[in-house]
Amino acid sequence: MVSAPLVADKAKGSAPVEIAVRDVAVNFGPRLRALSGVNLTIRACEFVALIGASGCGKTTLLNVMAGLVPIAAGSVNVCKTPPRAGRRDICYILARDALLPWRSVLGNVEYGLEVSGLAREERRQRALAYLDRVGLQDYRDFYPSRLSQGMRQRTSLARAFAVARSVYLMDEPFSALDSQTKLILHNQLLDLWESSGATVVFVTHDIGEAITLADRVVVLSRLGTGITDEIEIDLARPRSAEALQADPRYHDLYRRTWTSLRESMK
Amino acid sequence: MSDAITSETGLDAASRTASGHSLAILLARALFLVAFLALWQLAVAFGYADPAFVSSPEGVARALLALAGTGDLYANLITTLIEIVLSFLLSVTLGIASALILDRSDWLNRILSPFLTAFNSMPRIALGPLFILWFGIGIASKVVLATSIGYFIMLLSTLGGLKNVDRDLLLMSRLFGASELRLFRDIRLPWALPGIFAGLRLTLIYCSAGAVIGEMIAAQSGLGVLVEAFSGRFDVASVMALMLVIAFVVMTLTALMDLAERHLLRWSKGSTNVPG
Numbered sequence: 265m266v267s268a269p270l271v272a273d274k275a276k277g278s279a280p281v282e283i284a285v286r287d288v289a290v291n292f293g294p295r296l297r298a299l300s301g302v303n304l305t306i307r308a309c310e311f312v313a314l315i316g317a318s319g320c321g322k323t324t325l326l327n328v329m330a331g332l333v334p335i336a337a338g339s340v341n342v343c344k345t346p347p348r349a350g351r352r353d354i355c356y357i358l359a360r361d362a363l364l365p366w367r368s369v370l371g372n373v374e375y376g377l378e379v380s381g382l383a384r385e386e387r388r389q390r391a392l393a394y395l396d397r398v399g400l401q402d403y404r405d406f407y408p409s410r411l412s413q414g415m416r417q418r419t420s421l422a423r424a425f426a427v428a429r430s431v432y433l434m435d436e437p438f439s440a441l442d443s444q445t446k447l448i449l450h451n452q453l454l455d456l457w458e459s460s461g462a463t464v465v466f467v468t469h470d471i472g473e474a475i476t477l478a479d480r481v482v483v484l485s486r487l488g489t490g491i492t493d494e495i496e497i498d499l500a501r502p503r504s505a506e507a508l509q510a511d512p513r514y515h516d517l518y519r520r521t522w523t524s525l526r527e528s529m530k
Numbered sequence: 531m532s533d534a535i536t537s538e539t540g541l542d543a544a545s546r547t548a549s550g551h552s553l554a555i556l557l558a559r560a561l562f563l564v565a566f567l568a569l570w571q572l573a574v575a576f577g578y579a580d581p582a583f584v585s586s587p588e589g590v591a592r593a594l595l596a597l598a599g600t601g602d603l604y605a606n607l608i609t610t611l612i613e614i615v616l617s618f619l620l621s622v623t624l625g626i627a628s629a630l631i632l633d634r635s636d637w638l639n640r641i642l643s644p645f646l647t648a649f650n651s652m653p654r655i656a657l658g659p660l661f662i663l664w665f666g667i668g669i670a671s672k673v674v675l676a677t678s679i680g681y682f683i684m685l686l687s688t689l690g691g692l693k694n695v696d697r698d699l700l701l702m703s704r705l706f707g708a709s710e711l712r713l714f715r716d717i718r719l720p721w722a723l724p725g726i727f728a729g730l731r732l733t734l735i736y737c738s739a740g741a742v743i744g745e746m747i748a749a750q751s752g753l754g755v756l757v758e759a760f761s762g763r764f765d766v767a768s769v770m771a772l773m774l775v776i777a778f779v780v781m782t783l784t785a786l787m788d789l790a791e792r793h794l795l796r797w798s799k800g801s802t803n804v805p806g
């Protein structure tokens with residue numbers, strides 16, 4: 265297991281800015297304005313959750329940070345340079361697991377490392393270590409079609425964190441899972457992230473998920489006009505997704521976020 | 531994690547019943563063959579069918595032995611085999627290569643597709659005499675005839691396989707930083723493989739037909755020459771014996787391909803938990 269200091273309790277205010285979104289506008293075609301005047305600053309090692317009404321442009325904003333969507337105005341910098349798809353310091357996790365059906369679980373985890381140019385022996389060792397961390401060591405030779413949805417998404421997490429990039433962009437990776445499986449995946453993601461020291465932007469429509477995982481929940485306006493509210497999640501780390509369910513402060517934050525989300529829909 | 535364990539036991543049970551069936555299936559096949567041959571033989575023996583038209587199992591067996599005995603068969607078989615293998619290899623390489631180019635270049639695809647469709651719509655067998663005029667009565671004209679059919683089968687099935695590649699897989703690879711070459715090797719090609727294998731099987735069958743029919747039009751040697759000669763003499767038993775030889779050759783080559791397919795596509799075989 266990789267031992268790294270927990271980043272959560274440190275003063276995040278002093279950490280360098282990792283992602284800077286300034287007055288960004290995005291148009292879909294000549295008429296449709298998806299985003300306008302969006303500002304967002306994310307510091308290194310911060311875990312930020314983006315929530316908002318369906319169609320508010322949260323996935324679009326994530327895609328802007330990934331360099332997948334061109335911007336019409338403003339500026340975006342990730343690690344001081346404008347993002348570009350395929351950059352070697354950004355990792356994007358899709359809503360669907362996108363596992364290669366013709367590769368075993370181990371082969372899939374190795375794929376990201378292979379693309380990153382690691383030598384055969386090293387990538388095998390790394391892939392095995394990360395499979396171990398998501399509890400899939402016994403399934404290394406299985407093809408994805410024989411795995412449950414939760415196991416597939418765990419394989420996808422292992423593939424993503426094995427490449428150890430500095431920024432992780434996640435687009436509702438757990439939306440297809442049932443609530444029990446979600447809790448397991450939350451714990452695994454927290455474990456992987458806390459030892460990675462990476463910056464995470466996590467798009468979700470699940471308030472509980474946002475509070476469980478993030479340092480800060482950002483609420484986007486329904487009209488794509490930027491941030492209507494930010495909620496600091498000052499729950500101590502390391503967190504346990506199950507234990508939080510019984511924590512009154514978790515429920516306070518849930519109510520606070522829920523109210524804020526409802527306001528944003530007006 | 532228990533979800534996968536239960537589904538695994540389900541899979542084992544499914545494969546057990548499958549292997550349990552296979553012996554019964556083999557027996558049923560043998561029974562079917564014996565019944566067919568017996569019916570044929572008896573129909574001829576009791577005068578319900580004229581052996582001059584339909585021969586008999588016994589007659590075909592004699593003809594096969596006679597063919598094998600003279601040594602005439604082997605030289606002709608070699609010629610036909612060379613034609614089949616050459617036209618098959620040409621069809622496969624040219625077909626896959628053209629499909630890759632047409633898949634990557636939309637404008638080229640749009641320019642060429644009506645011409646390809648037009649040529650593919652022609653009955654190539656009817657062009658056989660022209661191919662012989664252009665390429666002589668040797669092996670070349672048969673290889674061209676067989677390739678002119680097989681090429682399109684390979685082209686269309688590979689194109690079909692390359693279509694609808696999962697966008698998420700391509701996006702995931704690109705976002706990890708994969709090059710175009712890697713996208714081709716690790717995503718597009720494996721994605722197209724089931725389609726390519728379906729095409730390979732058909733291509734082999736049509737290349738064999740093209741080669742034999744080409745030989746029947748005009749040739750110096752080949753199984754088609756023998757078929758033509760025996761047909762001319764109304765030697766039904768020998769024609770049928772030759773058909774068996776050709777079927778055996780094609781089935782052997784297909785079995786080799788199945789072996790490769792089982793290895794390359796093992797990820798898609800019996801991989802789901804739901805039987806059927």
